[in-house]
Amino acid sequence: MIASDKLTPPPGAAEPVRHPDAPAPGQLLGPHYDQCFGCGGDQPHGLHLAARAGEGVSVTAEFTVKAAHQGAPGLAHGGVLTSALDETLGALSWLLRTITVTGRLETDFLRPVPVDTTLHLDARVLAVAGRKIYSTAAGRLGAPEGPVAVRADALFVEVKVDHFVRHGRDREIQAAMADPDQVRRARAFEVNP
Numbered sequence: 001m002i003a004s005d006k007l008t009p010p011p012g013a014a015e016p017v018r019h020p021d022a023p024a025p026g027q028l029l030g031p032h033y034d035q036c037f038g039c040g041g042d043q044p045h046g047l048h049l050a051a052r053a054g055e056g057v058s059v060t061a062e063f064t065v066k067a068a069h070q071g072a073p074g075l076a077h078g079g080v081l082t083s084a085l086d087e088t089l090g091a092l093s094w095l096l097r098t099i100t101v102t103g104r105l106e107t108d109f110l111r112p113v114p115v116d117t118t119l120h121l122d123a124r125v126l127a128v129a130g131r132k133i134y135s136t137a138a139g140r141l142g143a144p145e146g147p148v149a150v151r152a153d154a155l156f157v158e159v160k161v162d163h164f165v166r167h168g169r170d171r172e173i174q175a176a177m178a179d180p181d182q183v184r185r186a187r188a189f190e191v192n193p
């Protein structure tokens with residue numbers, strides 16, 4: 001399957017570079033925000049996806065489909081699966097040490113995903129062009145080498161912490177800025193040579 005033109009790295013795009021201070025391969029990355037729908041531990045409605053650093057500029061993650069994630073009887077909703085892919089791709093930020101947001105995300109749904117299935121996700125950066133990060137991800141059924149059920153190509157765009165302060169709702173921004181762990185996580189990304 002071929003990604004749309006917007007997701008094809010332009011000529012001259014650079015190979016991704018793993019940041020020297022990136023977490024070691026195998027290390028759990030932890031949530032980037034406790035209330036995040038994708039990864040937040042304090043988010044009761046969330047996916048609670050746990051991502052780990054991989055080799056190079058890659059991550060892996062696991063997501064177990066719950067009954068609350070159904071779209072059809074006993075099967076995962078496609079939007080939920082796309083969220084799991086989005087979150088896994090977003091976690092690549094930790095390896096580049098740049099803050100990014102999703103600009104474009106294209107998902108292929110190849111196999112239905114039953115409730116209680118653990119989806120084994122992997123994502124890697126393909127290329128970087130200025131602020132644009134081109135990446136790809138797949139989700140496999142039941143095991144890291146299981147059949148691919150979903151895959152996605154994405155364009156993430158680098159932003160500064162200021163993006164969230166400017167656009168986020170005041171109540172949540174104030175709470176995030178009052179949380180030392182959150183400030184530490186945000187600062188880690190700002191020191192980017």
Ligand SMILES: CCCCC/C=C\C/C=C\C/C=C\C/C=C\CCCC(=O)SCCNC(=O)CCNC(=O)[C@H](O)C(C)(C)COP(=O)(O)OP(=O)(O)OC[C@H]1O[C@@H](n2cnc3c(N)ncnc32)[C@H](O)[C@@H]1OP(=O)(O)O
Binds near residue numbers: 093099102
């Ligand atoms: C105090 C709290 C702090 C909290 C943060 C702390 C730590 C966080 C750290 C790390 C995060 C770690 C893990 C994250 C994990 C998962 C998160 C899930 C990710 C999401 O779920 S995130 C939510 C959904 N996401 C959005 O909410 C974005 C809304 N959007 C915008 O905010 C703007 O739209 C933006 C910023 C994207 C661009 O705006 P902009 O003005 O900065 O830049 P501009 O428009 O010039 O785009 C620059 C170049 O990207 C190209 N480009 C842009 N968009 C494109 C598209 N759609 N298709 C094709 N190309 C596109 C342009 O064509 C141009 O390309 P060129 O340079 O070649 O012209």
